[in-house]
Every structure is written in C-alpha cells, then in structure tokens.
Amino acid sequence: MARQCLALRNQVLDMIHKAGSGHCGGSLSAIEILWTLYSQMMRVRPDDRHWEDRDRFVLSKGHAAPALYAVLAERGFFDRSALTTLRSAGSMLQGHPDMRKTPGVDMSTGSLGMGISAGLGMALGARLSGRTFRVYVLVGDGELQEGQNWEALAAASKFRLDNLVVIVDRNGVQLDGPVEQIMPMRYLERKLKEFGWHVWNCDGHDCSALGDALRSVASSGGRPAAIIAHTIKGKGVSFMEGQSSWHGKPLLADDYRRAKAELALLASTGELV
16 A cells, blocks of 8 residues: 555656646645545446446545546546646646546535535435445545535534545645644544534554544444544655645656655655655
C-alpha cells in the first residue's frame, strides 16, 4: 500500500507540473484516503461505471482532483495516458471533477461546502430505490466553515442515513492560512457527535488505520458516520508540508525537481509515506 501511494504522489506531481497549474497540497494530503477507499472499501466496477449498485464517491474538496484522477486511472476507469492531459482544453480531466466528462466521477464538484448535501441526496436516493450502496464524501476541514455542511449533517442524522460516510481531510491548512486562524474548527469530534453522527479518528496517512475505521462504519447502528482523518497538507514533500502557499501554487521546474528527488529518496530508504 505504501509503495502504491508513493507512486500516486509521483503521478500527482507529474500531472500538475505538466499542466502548469493545480493543487498540490490538498491532493497529497488525500492520497491514502482515496487509495484505501478505492482499493479496499468501495464496491465499483471500472468496466461498468454505470452499475446501479456501485458505491458512490463525492470529492467535495474538488481542487484535489489530481489525486482522484490518479487513483481512478490506477483502478482502471480510464487509461493512464489521459493523466498527461490534466487541465488541457478539451480534456476529460478538468481542474475540478466533472461527472459528464470523467469515467468514475459520480458528482461534479467545484464550489466548496456542497459535497455533504450531494451525498445526502444520493444516500436518500438509495433508500428510496431499495438499494444498498454506500455513499462516501471527502471534505476538507476548511470547507466545514461553510454553513451548508451543518444543515446537511443535521438532516443526515434526522433521516438516520447509515449508508452515508463523511471523511474529513483534517490537514489544518486552507488557502489563506491555518484553519484555526481563519475560522477555528475546534472540538470537531464533539460537534459531529452532537449532530448525531458516529465519529472515528485515525491517522489519515496510515492505510491500515483508515481501513479499520472504514470497516467500523458498517456497525454505525442506524446513524451516519464520520471519520476524522488527521493528515499533513503536502505530505511527502518537505517544503510543501503544512504550507498554505502550496494550496494551489504552480509547480515550476526547480520545485518539481526538488519534490521528485525527495520522493525518490523516500523510496530508496523505504520511508514511503
């Protein structure tokens, strides 16, 4: 798992560098979360992307699309060669996920704060249609500052949507700086519990811990579930880690070479994540 996640990190850097734009920090913090979901947990059929009983995924933090695209390509939803077209005119891989263009994308996302609401609708739809699929939503901790999230969290609890799982990429950094300086999100676990959710905490860069948390969701007892995944923005590249400046900064040649060299060193020493 660790070696695969390192390969995905390299792919993300390659894509963003070639495109000349993109979001490194939030993509690198979400690698293990996305890979664990798609390799261990989600029921999907890459060769039948319209399978009605597939599990659904919503990338609410849509700017982390490079990480999602790398994972989808690795799972076989489309050929890896398409990754070199990120953000190109006419490409199926836009800067934010587009369900009309990209195989494997269940929900178009861009404006932050809307993903839980979309997932809520999907989960209700499953119940109304008598289907058993789960809906997973990945949100950033910064976007939880937006009120629509909390309306959706309250509604999911009211309707006892135990087929809805929200994963918080708790990297502590957003575009303008540390989350706790922009708008504090203290007591997040307590808040979620008070909204009627089962809550788990885990290391968001430990695929084994993530898998354990995701499997525990199955016993959420008639309530929606949230996993607070503690991560590092820009994980794996020292000069990006924890830095708001790398939220959406272009990855130019010198920094690209430095970042790739660091990942190569991690691979050679066995410290893959």
